[in-house]
Amino acid sequence: MSDDRVIICQPLTAEAFAPFGDVLDVTGTPDKMINAGLCGRYHDRAHLDFGVEGRAGISLFDAEPRRLPYDLDLLERHPEGSQAFLPMMEHPFLVCVAEAADARPLAFLTATGQGINFHRGTWHGVLTPLAAPGRFAVIDRIGPGANLEEAICDPPWRIVSS
Amino acid sequence: MSDDRVIICQPLTAEAFAPFGDVLDVTGTPDKMINAGLCGRYHDRAHLDFGVEGRAGISLFDAEPRRLPYDLDLLERHPEGSQAFLPMMEHPFLVCVAEAADARPLAFLTATGQGINFHRGTWHGVLTPLAAPGRFAVIDRIGPGANLEEAICDPPWRIVSS
Numbered sequence: 001m002s003d004d005r006v007i008i009c010q011p012l013t014a015e016a017f018a019p020f021g022d023v024l025d026v027t028g029t030p031d032k033m034i035n036a037g038l039c040g041r042y043h044d045r046a047h048l049d050f051g052v053e054g055r056a057g058i059s060l061f062d063a064e065p066r067r068l069p070y071d072l073d074l075l076e077r078h079p080e081g082s083q084a085f086l087p088m089m090e091h092p093f094l095v096c097v098a099e100a101a102d103a104r105p106l107a108f109l110t111a112t113g114q115g116i117n118f119h120r121g122t123w124h125g126v127l128t129p130l131a132a133p134g135r136f137a138v139i140d141r142i143g144p145g146a147n148l149e150e151a152i153c154d155p156p157w158r159i160v161s162s
Numbered sequence: 163m164s165d166d167r168v169i170i171c172q173p174l175t176a177e178a179f180a181p182f183g184d185v186l187d188v189t190g191t192p193d194k195m196i197n198a199g200l201c202g203r204y205h206d207r208a209h210l211d212f213g214v215e216g217r218a219g220i221s222l223f224d225a226e227p228r229r230l231p232y233d234l235d236l237l238e239r240h241p242e243g244s245q246a247f248l249p250m251m252e253h254p255f256l257v258c259v260a261e262a263a264d265a266r267p268l269a270f271l272t273a274t275g276q277g278i279n280f281h282r283g284t285w286h287g288v289l290t291p292l293a294a295p296g297r298f299a300v301i302d303r304i305g306p307g308a309n310l311e312e313a314i315c316d317p318p319w320r321i322v323s324s
Contacts, residue, residue, distance in 0.1 A: 039225040056218035063201040
């Protein structure tokens with residue numbers, strides 16, 4: 001594989017991820033303390049968009065763990081809706097995104113406790129946990145019509161940790 | 163505390179929890195295999211209901227862990243919308259529900275990897291993780307108007323493990 005297809009993971013931050021979606025975590029000050037001060041609420045942190053004909057649904061994904069280096073050979077996007085991934089475990093996972101199907105992707109490594117929400121139409125790699133269990137709550141669009149576009153990466157991009 | 167105020171936790175099952183809400187987990191066969199067979203999708207598992215004026219939002223809750231025995235002194239409900247709790251950690255948590263504000267509650271202990279969705283209007287206790295981090299993704303109603311009713315349990319119910 002040629003060096004220019006190698007992509008080094010970067011830590012996931014709200015700033016770096018902003019063009020692609022929202023980082024969902026409990027860093028910073030809660031928007032509200034509830035339950036007699038025993039619970040912090042970080043309120044309404046995702047830009048959900050399911051279009052006129054769609055609605056929100058909660059699905060669960062159980063994905064096979066991958067490992068780095070990881071060959072990214074497929075990007076996909078959902079033109080009709082946003083898609084959020086909330087890990088139901090305490091391991092980082094890999095998030096690959098791109099500004100366009102033929103653009104150079106970026107690879108983010110989450111910290112424990114971070115979820116993400118891809119904005120509607122964001123090109124991204126498939127769900128790639130890096131440890132078992134690869135279990136996620138997914139909040140995405142339920143509705144009529146096709147909501148998946150795919151683009152093959154040929155040759156693949158090689159995602160490395162450093 | 164009198165014995166008739168003592169409630170023994172039961173394991174969370176979809177059947178026992180059905181009058182109150184949905185159990186969200188990856189048991190059983192996925193509805194669909196995606197990502198070249200590497201990911202199971204358990205599709206649209208929660209009965210979301212945010213009314214005419216509400217919409218879905220994703221918030222994060224960071225709650226102080228409790229321990230058993232736990233004194234349940236407050237029930238609450240959200241008349242305008244359902245509320246789902248997806249643990250972002252691998253520990254069980256306690257789920258208390260009641261058919262009415264003055265009915266005898268039930269106490270469920272989740273298994274690792276189980277989330278729940280309270281149906282609109284279900285009386286329930288506040289979020290009670292039993293280990294740190296008490297971190298949850300919460301999918302509930304964003305919208306105008308009051309959406310909280312509370313009922314004091316006096317004397318409290320004592321929730322015990324067995």
